[in-house]
Amino acid sequence: MSASKLPQEPGEDPIRPHVFDGIAEYDKRLPNWWLLTLYVSIFFAIGYWMWSQHFRRDTDGQRVEATVQELRAAKLAAAGAFDDAALWAMSRSASILAAGEATYQTTCASCHGAKLEGGIGLNLADGDWVHGGTPADIMKVVNEGVLVKGMPAWGPVLGPKKTAEVVAFILSKHPAP
Ligand code: HEC
Incomplete structure (x- = not known):
């Protein structure tokens, strides 16, 4: 059975177009809290790098x-x-x-x-x-x-x-x- 043929309720998240061993997955949006931790860690990494490589006086x-x-x-x-x-x-x-x-x-x-x-x-x-x-x-x-x-x-x-x-x-x- 192909993924697009799986029975779906109206308003449900779309299903990704592949099936492995009969298992399909929803194409869900990443949750905001998850995205927030990602962006915060990217931001922190840049800031930390600037501090440790450029602003800290002693090596x-x-x-x-x-x-x-x-x-x-x-x-x-x-x-x-x-x-x-x-x-x-x-x-x-x-x-x-x-x-x-x-x-x-x-x-x-x-x-x-x-x-x-x-x-x-x-x-x-x-x-x-x-x-x-x-x-x-x-x-x-x-x-x-x-x-x-x-x-x-x-x-x-x-x-x-x-x-x-x-x-x-x-x-x-x-x-x-
Ligand atoms: C009551 C005053 C007084 C206090 C308090 C005092 N000193 Fe003195 N100190 C002197 C005088 C007066 C001389 C000069 C001695 C001389 O002419 O031979 C001197 C000399 C010295 C010298 C020798 C300087 C040189 O040119 O050879 C040193 C070192 C010294 N004091 C260290 C100290 C330290 C450290 C303290 C604190 C723990 C201290 N003194 C507290 C009065 C004081």
């Missing part, structure tokens, strides 16, 4: 690199061995810098200025150092202070982790070697 590689640095710095900070390399690595970690800056603003800014520009204490951003500018030098001054000149010893107050974070924050204002 996948840069994001991976940032995450690796973040993890490396967190591991060094957790190990508590703050040698020069570890402190420089920490100075490139966004989360450690945020912690270091918070400590700096509450503990150091009153003497060294909110922008490290100095005041009662010395300028910490200009690259001139009275007590040496290596991470170990800065760590030592912050830990032990320069009591006769009015720089308190922060090691006992802040503990090693916070001290290292604040030193990393100061280092982030200087070019790494």
